[in-house]
Amino acid sequence: MSARILDGAAVARQIRAELGPAVAAFAARAGRPPGLGIVLVGDNPASEIYVRNKLKAAGEAGLRADLSRLPATAPVADLLEIVERLNRSEAHDGILVQSPLPQAMGSDAERRVFDLIRPDKDVDGFHPVNVGRLVQNRATLVAGTPSGIIELLERSNITIAGARVVIIGRSDIVGKPTALLLLHRHATVTMCHSRTKNLPRVAAEADILVVAMGRPAFVTKAFVKPGATVIDVGVNRLTDRADVERILAAGSKGRQDFEERGSVLVGDVHPEVAEVAGALTPVPGGVGPLTIAMLLKNTLRAAQERAG
C-alpha cells in the first residue's frame, strides 16, 4: 500500500482563490486593501525565505504587505517601537513579527513583542488573549499552521470527530493550538513530547498522527498504525550527505534536489512511512503552503472585524 499524498499546495491555492472576491469586496467598501505589516529581525536564511513567500502571497491575493527590517544587533526597544507604530496604523490590519528573534535580543524578547501586538491585529494568533479565546473555543484569530492542518484534514474528507489523534511536539505555535482545534472538533487527543515513554507505541494508536518536533525523519514505520493519516509539520534542511543517503532513497526527487543544490528539505517523518500510512503530507508542499494561506485569511478577517 502507498499512502494518499495530501496536496497542501493545491488546498492552499483553493483557499487563496476563495479569498480573492472577499478581498476585492473589502477594498471596494473600505477604499483600501487589507494591510499586513511584517517585521523581520536579522538574517536567518529560513526566515528570509518564509517572509519572502508571505510577501509574495499577500501581493498575489490583493493585500497590501509592508516589510520592516531590523539588524540582528538591534535592541528590543527598536522592535517594540515598530510594533507600536503598526498597532496605531490605520492601513495595517495584521501584524506579523517573524519568529525566531535573534538570541542577542534576549530570552524574553519574543514574549514581550507578541504581548504588545494588539489582539485584533494579531494574525499569528500568538497573543495570550487570542490563545485564551482558542482554549474557550471562541477564537477569531488562530495560528496559521494549526488552522491550516484543520483545513487540510477537512477538505481531504478525513474524519476528525471521534478520531484518536496523537500530536508529537508541544510548542505554543503548533502542538498546543493544534490539540485544541482538534479537541473542539471532538477528537480524542494525546500530546507527546521528549519525556513521553514508549513514544512509538503511543503514536501507533493514532488514527491521525501530527508530527511537529523538528527532528529529520524521526518518525518511522514503527510509529504508524497501518492506514493512519500522518501530518508532517517538520521542515529540516539537510546538507550532510550521510544524512541524505540514510533518509532518502537513491533516485528519489529529494536525492536529485540534493545533488543539484547541495541541500534538501525533509520533514520529521521518514519517507518509509508512505508504505504504511493511509494518507501523508509531503515536505515541501504539505502543511507549509497552508500556513501562508491562513495568514492571508486571518488578515482579511482582522480587516473585516476592524471595519465592522
Ligand code: GUN
Ligand atoms: N516562524 C515559523 N513559523 C512562524 C509563524 O507561523 N509565524 C511567525 N511569526 N513566525 C514563524
